[in-house]
Amino acid sequence: MAYLSLTNISKNFENVVAVKDFNLNIEKGQLVSFLGPSGCGKTTTLRMIAGFEIPDTGTIFLDGVDISNIPPNKRDIGMVFQAYALFPNMNVRENIMFGLKMQRRPKDEMIRRAENVLSLIRLENTAKRYPHQLSGGQRQRIALARALAIEPRVLLLDEPLSALDAEVRVVLRGEIRRIQSDLGITTVYVTHDQEEALSISDVVVVMNNGLIEQVGSPQEIYRKPNTRFVATFIGTANEFHGFVSDSSHVQCDEINIYSTRVGKLATGVKVVLLVRPENVEIYDQPPGRDTQNVFEGKIDTITFHGAITRLGINASGKIITADVSISSRAPVTHNQHVWLSFDPEYCQVMAE
């Protein structure tokens, strides 16, 4: 049995479905992200693991034991909140030692442990400061240290970086991942930021409207989205609506697109075909005859994003988004006539 296991979890708030039929197994030491738009049920699920919400149906097992009816203060689960939630009346060391005090640990052990976690987050010199004397990033590190000090069986992070600046966010998520894998602590991380989820997780759980859309590694989630929601929520994708014309082609309005990903979809089924902007190739002259799915168009918009440039190409009325890297030879001038192609390998097809 998995270390942390959620079976058939459902939760409603006054007739609004928050989480429905949630099933998930988390292995020991994994970092699992719940990713989805606000209101998708990710935080509610996390709060049920913590014990702050009671599931209407279903069971939560931790290390083989049903914890569904154990109050939050007896679950041995650490939590980090978006709003830091440091105790304003206590200094950093007192904050960190709070959980240990509740466990009635000996004083010297508490002090040693506080020093350990402070060095883990590289903030040894802040022990005597009060929360209001620290920056947002520092506060969240202390909150992390406080949660880790009690050596919880599971660490829960509820959008821990949402209140921070972009730069701090990137640094801190790396820190969280480093500490998590150093300690090998089973972690559930809630975020609405796909980049965050993809960059630090072992497993990503994409949620929408209280349901799990897909569970998989970041690579799987990105490269092989199971549903249209996942494909469009994670990264961007060009969408073509049409129907399956044979086992390897999709007819979308005038154009026929060749895809190796039609799978078992029957001929005539209404589908959506998705191509990510980075899988759109651009040419300034017609490409060779062996190139598949070639279309002509005119560059409509050019947006510079640093490492890549995003092009909006008007191909007979439909705008197709394409990313070209700065080193690519692809032409980038406004209104320029170009050819583009989709690699059939990267043309996702899913039923509408």
Add this chain to the structure above:
Amino acid sequence: MDISRKSKPTASQIIFITLFLLYMIIPIIATYVFSIATRWDRSILPEGYTLQGYRDAMKNPYFLITLKNSLVLSFGSVLVSLLLIVPTVYWVHLKVRLAKPLLDILMILPFGIPGVVLALALVQVYNFAPLNRSPVLLTSAMVVFTMPFMYRSVSNNLEAIDIPTLTEAAQSLGANTIDILVKVIIPNILPGILSGSLLVFATVFAEFTLARLIVGAGFKTFPMLLVEYTRKDGTIAAGLSVISFTIAWIVSLLILWVGGKGMKTSQDVIKAH
């Protein structure tokens, strides 16, 4: 803060502030002076000074009894008020936010109902032993009467901190409800608790109507003794007033001093917000 605000006050500002201070202070000074005056009805300043009023007041066998009764009543009311209101307001802020408007309205009622009405109603309703005309009933009445002071102070303070999240953070670290209240919530709302306690103490200590009507002579309070003297001897009454003031001030200083340390950190917190 804006630098321009620190510029010198204008003449009109000085005049207003001075008038305000005089308005507040003159009656107090007059009472102090009257309490040590021999005679003060034929001249601008008293004709002579004496401490005879204080001596007479303290000679009264009821002096110490009423003083003790009033202190017991005041501290008792503060205690009951704290035990009743702090957890209630905490729960309302944490779990039953919908009840907050209701509480807000309830807390205006004591201002709207005259003390006489409240007292007579209580005497009628609790007209059975052992509650009837007992100090316990009086304490309860005092708690109701002063409830808005405690409620407002505590509630405003709770409003300034994120109670639900702090509570959950403490829970996730293994704290039970009592630990959370004592170690997390109360230290963070200490300024509100202190100012609420001060207001309740001062109000109860000086309250006459409720005490007179609910317990009467059975449990004589300091203000009752004072009122008795206003009919007999103004100088002694003034002396008792001065003693009453002084006690209120000493208690205020005491409470502030006791809570001083916690107060400082809490104010830092509020400043940081």
